Amino acid sequence: MRRRLIRKSPHHTAQFKLDAVSFVLDQDYSTKRAAESLDIRPDTLREWIRHVKRERTGQTPAQGNAPTSDPQRIQELEAKTKRIEREKDILKKATTLLMSEFWSDRDANFVSSSMEDTAIYQSF
Incomplete structure (x- = not known):
């Protein structure tokens, strides 16, 4: 019986997430191209983009799902x-x-x- 290896998702820093999103939103990279160059899944990058767009429009994403700790800090303040x-x-x-x-x-x-x-x- 073969064991299936479970790939654990790496923990990316908030700065890495913001830089990845910046490639797409600010530097006109396609989501697919940016994800490939950063070695992350496109759907992961799309999720980060969705959260950053919400933050930029003033919506605060749920805790734990945000690409940055800013929403949590805002709530504390x-x-x-x-x-x-x-x-x-x-x-x-x-x-x-x-x-x-x-x-x-x-x-x-x-x-x-x-x-x-x-x-x-x-x-x-």
């Missing part, structure tokens, strides 16, 4: 931005509350001191 915005809103509200207490205490002290000043001037 969006989550971080939301958290920072919430923190900023809390700080704004706290500042507003503290300042309103400060001004109300200051106004109360000002009114009482001005009443004392008025009483002193009236006694002259």
Whole structure:
């Protein structure tokens, strides 16, 4: 009984994938010609091209399927931005509350001191 060798697909770097896609999209190579010259399957290259086109139009491909880690990084940064915005809103509200207490205490002290000043001037 012969064993069939299973060819494990190689892991390509994100830069390799982007360069391969660039051959087709930016340098007018055919998908077949670019795939042959890079020793990859044409359908693999077509998949990378499809993902890059989606990225260029603003669509974020599902995690794990993207030729780059950019979509994942974008999602992380969006989550971080939301958290920072919430923190900023809390700080704004706290500042507003503290300042309103400060001004109300200051106004109360000002009114009482001005009443004392008025009483002193009236006694002259």
